Amino acid sequence: MSLPLPYMERTRAYYLALGYDNPYQWAAHDDVPFAPLLMPLNKARVAIVTTAAPFKPGAGDQGPHAPYNAAAKFYDVYKAPVDPLPDLRVSHVAIDRAHTSAEDTDTYLPITALRRASARGVVGAMAEAVVGLPTNRSQRTTREVDAPKVEALLASLAVDAAILVPNCPVCHQSTALVARHLEANGLPTVVMGCAKDIVEQAGVARFVFSDFPLGNSAGKPHDRESQDITMTLALDLLAEATAPRTTVTSPLQWSGDDRWKEDYANPEQLTAEDLARKKAEFDAAKSTAKTLRAPS
Numbered sequence: 296m297s298l299p300l301p302y303m304e305r306t307r308a309y310y311l312a313l314g315y316d317n318p319y320q321w322a323a324h325d326d327v328p329f330a331p332l333l334m335p336l337n338k339a340r341v342a343i344v345t346t347a348a349p350f351k352p353g354a355g356d357q358g359p360h361a362p363y364n365a366a367a368k369f370y371d372v373y374k375a376p377v378d379p380l381p382d383l384r385v386s387h388v389a390i391d392r393a394h395t396s397a398e399d400t401d402t403y404l405p406i407t408a409l410r411r412a413s414a415r416g417v418v419g420a421m422a423e424a425v426v427g428l429p430t431n432r433s434q435r436t437t438r439e440v441d442a443p444k445v446e447a448l449l450a451s452l453a454v455d456a457a458i459l460v461p462n463c464p465v466c467h468q469s470t471a472l473v474a475r476h477l478e479a480n481g482l483p484t485v486v487m488g489c490a491k492d493i494v495e496q497a498g499v500a501r502f503v504f505s506d507f508p509l510g511n512s513a514g515k516p517h518d519r520e521s522q523d524i525t526m527t528l529a530l531d532l533l534a535e536a537t538a539p540r541t542t543v544t545s546p547l548q549w550s551g552d553d554r555w556k557e558d559y560a561n562p563e564q565l566t567a568e569d570l571a572r573k574k575a576e577f578d579a580a581k582s583t584a585k586t587l588r589a590p591s
Contacts, residue, residue, distance in 0.1 A: 299491040299506055300556045302464045312562030313574040322434050322468050324498035327539035328479035332456055336534040339455040342422035344445060344473065346430050346466040347383035347404050349373065359398035361386040365580035372444035373427040374451075377406050381425065388430055388463035390510030394555040397510055401522050403462055405487070405513035408526035417530055422452040428459075428473055430466045437469050442476035449482065456483040456533050460512050464490055471497035478539075485529045488512045495542065501532045505545040508555050514547075521547055 307318045332339060350357055354366040367387035375381040383404055385397045401407055406425065413421045426448045431437045449457055457477060459470040467490040474484040478500045485501040488494055489509050494502050505512060505525060514522030525545060532543050549555070558564065565573070 297506075297553045297556065299504070300559060301492055302467075302490045303492050303496070305560050306464055309560040309562050312565070312570055313577065314570075319432070321493060322472060322497040324475070324496075327498040327500060328475055329500045329536075329539035330478045330481050330483045331537075332483045332533055334455060336418055336530060337416055338419045339533075340420045340422060340453060341409065341418050341456050341458060341530075341533075342449055342452050342454040343377075343404070343406060343409060343425045344428055344449075344457050344459040344470065345383060345404055345425050346388065346428050346461050346463070346470065347385050348387050349375065349427070350382040350384055357384040357386040359396045360392070361397075362392065363387070363389060363576075363580060365583040368430070369427065370429050370431075372429065372441055372448065374424045374448050375427060376424050377410075377421065378423070380406060383425075383427070385462050385510055388466055388510075389560075390462050391508035391555060391559055393558050394508045395510045395516065399516035401519075402511045402513055402516045403460060405458070405460060405522060405526055408513065408522045409458070411523060412526055412530060417527070419455075422449075422454050424448075424452060426452075426457075428466075428469055430463060431469055432465055434468070434472060437472045438476065441469070442473045445473050446477055446480060446482070449477070454482070456485075458529055458533075459484060459486045461486070461488050461490070461494075462510050462512065464493055464509070467493040468497055470494075471499050474499045483533055485532050487525065487529050491542075495540070498540065500539045500541065501529075501536045502542045503528045503532060503545065504542055505547065507547075507549045508559070511549075515549070 461467040461470040514525040
């Protein structure tokens with residue numbers, strides 16, 4: 296198996312190549328809070344925390360294969376019932392759009408996999424709602440605003456543990472920061488993700504790493520077995536971890552070809568024209584996001 300893609304290094308080089316000379320400083324912690332699961336897993340009530348966005352009518356293409364869509368971003372923590380399945384999308388984040396499509400919701404929103412685990416008696420129950428966490432480049436906002444809101448919504452759902460499922464690079468950091476807050480306040484968590492370097496540098500209690508393109512934290516598309524294996528790894532880790540910084544690597548492989556690792560945000564594979572076009576697209580997306588976030 297090849298080495299995981301170094302997302303922090305790759306994105307730093309990418310944005311420098313675009314002309315942004317102030318590289319992002321990723322969260323890093325030495326200390327990691329840890330809350331043990333205080334009951335058998337088959338008695339526990341578990342919730343999902345997702346960075347997927349509620350579908351916004353009129354906000355442009357948000358479907359499978361959609362390009363990055365800043366208009367689809369959201370900025371407030373939310374709660375959405377799991378029955379019927381909520382219409383949550385990932386067109387707003389920097390997932391790997393060349394090698395995955397977000398066509399199968401179960402790859403980034405593992406409601407059905409957790410429901411199957413509950414039906415098998417592996418967990419006591421699945422919460423009746425998922426909690427949505429915004430992707431936020433401001434670590435302070437994530438820690439001081441979003442994390443307490445997530446904690447309050449999980450408390451309202453009376454859960455015993457939470458599974459956090461990120462998509463883009465910053466999503467991985469945001470979920471790690473929220474997981475740290477939840478652990479520090481006594482709620483066991485497991486992060487299910489694809490950006491190993493970001494999550495482990497931020498420092499979490501439990502992490503299931505899948506070496507897949509971003510957007511597939513919960514398993515491979517249209518592959519129920521893969522999704523069930525990934526969920527089982529997460530649930531087992533909730534029950535069995537005895538110390539923080541416990542990482543389990545999924546044995547599953549994306550394919551026999553690791554070309555996706557070379558392609559993702561790699562400035563060495565882009566021409567000057569490509570970089571100019573991508574910078575213009577990024578500037579336009581930032582302008583759209585700033586407009587949406589501005590108080591009315």
